Amino acid sequence: MSTTKSRPFLLDFEKPLCELEARIDQIRELAQENNVDVSEQIRELEAKADQLRTEIFSTLTPSQRLQLARHPRRPSTLDYIQAISEEWFELHGDRGGSDDPALVGGVARLDGIPVVMLGHQKGRDTKDNVARNFGMASPGGYRKALRLMEHANQFRMPILTFIDTPGAWAGVEAEELGQGEAIAYNLREMFKFDVPILCTVIGEGGSGGALGIGVGDRILMFEHAVYTVATPEACAAILWKDAAKGPQAAAALKITARDLKELGILDQILPEPSNGAHADPLGAAAILKNALISNLEELFGLSPEQRREQRYLKFRQMGKFLG
Amino acid sequence: MSLFDWFANRQKSEQTTQQGQAEREIADGLWTKCPECGVLAYTKDLQANMMVCADCGHHMRVDSNERIRQLIDPKTWKPLNEELEPIDALNFRDRKAYKDRIQETQAKTGLKDAVQTGTGLLDGLPVALGVMDFRFMGGSMGSVVGEKLCRLIEYGTQEGLTVIIICASGGARMQEGMLSLMQMAKISGALEHHRQAHLLYIPVLTHPTTGGVTASFAMLGDLILAEPKATIGFAGRRVIEQTLREKLPDDFQTSEYLLQHGFVDAIVPRTQLKKTLAQLISIHQPFFPLDAGPNAHHTMPRQTLVPQN
Numbered sequence: 001m002s003t004t005k006s007r008p009f010l011l012d013f014e015k016p017l018c019e020l021e022a023r024i025d026q027i028r029e030l031a032q033e034n035n036v037d038v039s040e041q042i043r044e045l046e047a048k049a050d051q052l053r054t055e056i057f058s059t060l061t062p063s064q065r066l067q068l069a070r071h072p073r074r075p076s077t078l079d080y081i082q083a084i085s086e087e088w089f090e091l092h093g094d095r096g097g098s099d100d101p102a103l104v105g106g107v108a109r110l111d112g113i114p115v116v117m118l119g120h121q122k123g124r125d126t127k128d129n130v131a132r133n134f135g136m137a138s139p140g141g142y143r144k145a146l147r148l149m150e151h152a153n154q155f156r157m158p159i160l161t162f163i164d165t166p167g168a169w170a171g172v173e174a175e176e177l178g179q180g181e182a183i184a185y186n187l188r189e190m191f192k193f194d195v196p197i198l199c200t201v202i203g204e205g206g207s208g209g210a211l212g213i214g215v216g217d218r219i220l221m222f223e224h225a226v227y228t229v230a231t232p233e234a235c236a237a238i239l240w241k242d243a244a245k246g247p248q249a250a251a252a253l254k255i256t257a258r259d260l261k262e263l264g265i266l267d268q269i270l271p272e273p274s275n276g277a278h279a280d281p282l283g284a285a286a287i288l289k290n291a292l293i294s295n296l297e298e299l300f301g302l303s304p305e306q307r308r309e310q311r312y313l314k315f316r317q318m319g320k321f322l323g
Numbered sequence: 324m325s326l327f328d329w330f331a332n333r334q335k336s337e338q339t340t341q342q343g344q345a346e347r348e349i350a351d352g353l354w355t356k357c358p359e360c361g362v363l364a365y366t367k368d369l370q371a372n373m374m375v376c377a378d379c380g381h382h383m384r385v386d387s388n389e390r391i392r393q394l395i396d397p398k399t400w401k402p403l404n405e406e407l408e409p410i411d412a413l414n415f416r417d418r419k420a421y422k423d424r425i426q427e428t429q430a431k432t433g434l435k436d437a438v439q440t441g442t443g444l445l446d447g448l449p450v451a452l453g454v455m456d457f458r459f460m461g462g463s464m465g466s467v468v469g470e471k472l473c474r475l476i477e478y479g480t481q482e483g484l485t486v487i488i489i490c491a492s493g494g495a496r497m498q499e500g501m502l503s504l505m506q507m508a509k510i511s512g513a514l515e516h517h518r519q520a521h522l523l524y525i526p527v528l529t530h531p532t533t534g535g536v537t538a539s540f541a542m543l544g545d546l547i548l549a550e551p552k553a554t555i556g557f558a559g560r561r562v563i564e565q566t567l568r569e570k571l572p573d574d575f576q577t578s579e580y581l582l583q584h585g586f587v588d589a590i591v592p593r594t595q596l597k598k599t600l601a602q603l604i605s606i607h608q609p610f611f612p613l614d615a616g617p618n619a620h621h622t623m624p625r626q627t628l629v630p631q632n
Contacts, residue, residue: 170559170563171563172567172571181586184511184543211508212538227501228500228501229497229499229504229535252416255500263502265501312512319467319506321470323406
């Protein structure tokens with residue numbers, strides 16, 4: 001359970017809950033100092049807090065979920081990897097002249113199974129974020145991802161990707177080095193691999209930059225994560241000609257896990273601990289680990305041909321049209 | 324008034340009457356002004372030159388019907404999946420409802436969505452051709468564009484055809500949200516199967532080719548051609564300028580820039596495109612059999628070269 005002691009980065013909608021939790025702590029302390037039994041009142045208040053928590057987290061708007069998905073304390077790719085794997089060895093470099101810190105990966109062991117894990121990596125603080133380019137990968141990052149996935153395929157290790165990026169890096173150098181080509185190439189190659197591929201949107205799934213490591217046998221997504229065709233801010237600027245219409249765009253674009261499950265884009269929604277993954281990272285990691293293992297077990301039952309075939313058919317049916 | 328002024332005035336008035344006439348004729352569609360160099364050309368001459376300015380070589384925009392006429396031998400075009408139409412799956416409304424936008428654009432262009440697909444002969448060579456149309460919501464890629472291109476590529480794979488896609492698109496269509504983004508993956512998957520069958524795929528990048536189209540099928544060609552001075556890129560120029568707060572060089576994200584950085588094979592003027600494609604397709608007809616066997620020979624229909632098992 002989260003405490004109120006130090007809660008930096010408090011989101012607006014978390015405030016009433018946080019205040020109530022602070023009051024409960026206060027009463028508890030006072031009662032202890034004065035030797036009064038207030039357990040009855042505290043139980044009542046805690047029940048009220050639970051109710052409030054359920055209310056708040058079950059009625060989040062898309063733009064509030066976007067805030068949660070971008071929460072600075074939300075567990076990142078490396079947090080999850082370290083929490084769910086027994087062994088982890090990070091590998092570096094795209095073998096083409098760069099090593100992108102915004103996209104990390106390596107070999108690991110998950111419940112005894114050797115796997116390759118990779119994903120976008122946001123920073124934990126401002127300095128780290130600058131080094132990680134806020135999780136916006138460069139062409140070298142996508143090429144490193146491809147190299148690691150080829151490695152996985154070569155050694156018959158499942159590929160687990162973790163998606164958490166506002167989008168691929170939009171800069172002069174990224175264009176020069178072929179950002180579009182790097183992503184495109186991954187999209188095609190990921191249909192080719194024999195080994196099982198699981199893709200999990202852990203935070204922010206931003207556009208082509210997310211999809212560049214997002215073609216798999218199963219697409220999983222955390223309850224409060226988002227996955228968008230373009231950031232709501234960019235979409236608002238283009239379609240509404242007003243970047244401040246971001247919340248409206250967030251609602252219109254259908255970016256939440258529930259919406260995407262309905263649209264046939266996701267396979268599984270991973271529930272988050274009651275206050276969101278940032279309030280209980282280890283709880284979230286346990287949920288992720290179980291889901292990954294059970295999906296892998298299912299996929300091990302298929303032949304490589306079946307996996308490739310089903311992977312294609314899965315994406316093949318995405319889209320809605322008449323005729 | 325000096326004699327000199329009189330001459331000057333006379334020249335000025337002549338110029339304005341000329342301009343007035345020109346504007347009238349432009350309105351009638353007889354003349355077209357090149358947006359690049361300003362030279363007026365007789366529209367019929369311009370069309371005969373494939374909408375390429377004879378003076379400065381500027382490539383003006385052409386719609387998908389015109390493209391098909393330019394590339395496919397007369398009377399050989401067979402459209403595919405013309406019946407596919409977009410729907411408003413997200414109930415999307417920005418400043419205008421997506422439903423209304425679809426209807427208006429369909430009425431204006433006579434198209435159901437932003438791509439035409441089909442088969443035909445290109446200088447006698449059978450091809451599967453997809454042509455994007457920028458007039459339809461900026462050539463944006465939603466479910467219909469994805470589905471039609473996917474079916475085209477699958478048909479090409481099945482029939483052993485070269486696939487050519489003329490790209491012209493601002494990227495994924497936001498009004499269909501994530502359904503649009505997923506078309507990138509879907510088309511790339513179809514291209515992987517086409518590739519496994521050792522068949523040729525050539526995207527032709529025309530102005531503009533950006534966003535999700537660049538980050539998928541535009542960059543997946545076995546060979547990639549581009550028209551001169553087309554804008555080709557992943558992120559929009561304005562987005563980059565805003566993030567970096569600096570002006571970008573003029574040639575940034577042009578065909579020439581991509582050629583220089585190794586991402587396209589050649590820049591081909593529109594007037595040479597058909598000839599070039601024909602040459603490239605014919606040079607890629609397998610001469611040595613892909614699979615050793617008595618019936619594998621370059622003069623055999625392409626299908627027989629695909630392994631039968």
